[in-house]
Amino acid sequence: MPDARLAAARIASVDALRGFSLLGILVVNIAFLASGYRMAGMAEPGFDSSLDWVVRWLVTLFMENKFYLLFSFLFGYSFTLQLDSAVRQGRAFVPMFLRRLAGLLLIGLAHAVLLFPGDILTTYAFVGIALLVLRRIGPKTAVVLAVLLTLMLALGFLLLALLAMVGLDTSGTVAEGTAEAARSDTALGGMFWQIISEHMRKLSLIVLLRVLFQGPAVLAACLIGLAVGKLGALRNLSAHTVALRRLQWIGFTVGLAGAFVYTQSAWNHTVNKFLGEAVDLVTAPLLAAAYAATFLRVLPYLPRVGRALAAPGRMALSNYLGQSLICSLIFTGYGLALVDQVSPGAEVLIALGIFAVQVLYSHWWLKGHRYGPVEWVLRFLTYWRRPTGERHRDRNSTQAA
Template identity: 40%
Template sequence: MTSAANTRLVQVDALRGFALLGILSVNIWAFADPYYASTTSNPAYAGALDHLIRLLIALLFETKFYLLFSFLFGYSFTLQMAAAERAEAAFVPRMVRRQVALLALGLVHGALLYYGEILSTYALLGLVLLAARNLSPARAGRWAIGLVVVTCSMWMVLGLLQGLEGTWIGAINHDAAQKLTAFSGSALQTLHFHSQQLARTLPALWILQGPSALAMFLFGYAAGRQQWLASPWAWDKRVWQLLLWTAPLGLLGAFGYALTAAYAPGGGLETFAFGIGQLTAPLLTITYGVLMLVLFNSTVGTRLCALLAPLGKMALSNYLMQSAVLGLLFTGYGAGWINRIEPLLLLPMVAAIFLLQMGLSAYWLHRHPYGPLEWLLRAVTLLAWPSWRRTG
């Protein structure tokens, strides 16, 4: 493999590792706050600082990092196509097996650890991308833009309809009380809550996240076909011009959504703002990704890239590890700290978990070529046992 190809793969892995930080920063709220994604604000957040932190999380993290992860899924799809071609193997059976295995892992993850999981959505949407594998990059980009515009317009219309019916702000949601009771109780209560909520939550997640994730799959596929990440320094001259309009527009849409999520959740206002936020979220995702690529190609950022790459290389294992750690901290599987940790303290907890994963990933990959779940997924994909330990 050439040096340029190695650079590309390391940067793709490092971007994926960076995306894991954003996903952890969002998912910790689903474990720590029973009112997260509810129709009402947490009554325990009495201070302005609590609401400000909630606003900043919605502004900078929510609906941004799963889009980056989705983009990288689409990009990696093209790398898998190339790998199958080099091996002179049929790509479609490989990919179908991979997606079925991912679906099974997602459903088990959702039933046991986190009912809000996204792996099953990726598994099904990956089959859609497989069916569209012969699209030209230009057509894939047009389909992605159309999907985002149409979907977000529907959300905005739905928000207006909710408002016309008099539901601008949500009513009391009793699921928060059930979640608080379950996570504060025994491991069996937590397991029952996850398995019960999974069937209710998955269809909602497919509707909320599916269209945007598929659009980013297509964007990533188009980027992979054109090898945009093979040498990102080639378009450095235009990068700042790009950021001058992606960053302000992305932040503007995100700010409207963040205000409603923090202060007026659950009604037509949040639904309308969600539509605007989803429309501009890809722009902020682009901003994050481009800034990280520029950083990776600097003298200081080369070291950061090397630190993040092991996390991204075993992203599946790390994603499930995050759910397991958060479950031990906040649910009946362990300490049961749900609704006991102040919002400000959640930020250093995210940093601590992420640094722990960074060290464990580097340690593991020093001895193994793949993460444990990546190894399993590769075995199913190839119908062969990959090497478990590094040799030589």
């Protein structure tokens, strides 16, 4: 295969992996968009059947805290593509990327206030600054930093677990959690101003969590993506079959074992909650890596699946925001106000339906446009000029949101 075709196939596979990640993110996020109880870390009291619990367990075990790491890995990987593209075109990368991050921050803040306080775009905006500072480090150094960040976070949670074991109250009571969830439900099912006020209140409560925990975890995943991008490891996957197999073996054994411990801590409480978080911080990246390795190895045998997922992957930012918008119209007072009225199983089915619509929409949109609608806005903010909107096949500019 000529080099140009190899590059196109590589980017298409990354787009497809990004689309796959979007699906996983939606299946996880929809529960938090649909229920004040889930946002408070509790199960919805109205859904207590065996099927409800099976769905909760499966989503937590196989998906929670895995797909946002995979998406973050792709953010770091795409950072290297943007950097290489700027060098080829003779552009000043730093001011361009800072404008891009400013655009992400503005879009993320609007998303968090209007639709979903669990927004990750604002985190990417700040993590992007760290990537900019670290852009010249080598792949090995990037991996070492990622491992150190992960271990430091895990040690932080181990300390919290130790404090809980010796009797220090490190969390709210069940009564407090129930009151918080009920308050959230009332606000989310209310008028526009009530929803906005609730989102703002939640943001004020989780900002410290973002700074101390999610930010470093996202940065660690981005650094792995940076290392992979610098090594060019995705240019010829057949040359890395042994490494991919090793990732699968380790990820599906250690990763699933850690996910089981985390799920026990989340729902059965037979494991200390903070201990479960510590285990998950170390093992979730391994399971996410196993997913990516398996997906990339299987993809050449499923070209139709790859083509289907590549389109929403190319419009990742638009689809990520679209997911929150659609869910808000279903579950909050913006639309049907079905907050805490939909079972976990039905939520998963709704998520699959939303994503199917996004696949069709993305293919339709990209027939006549080079970029997704929000990607167009972000590109305008990045280059400070109007992007060309026509469809063409230069895939080297593909970038993660």
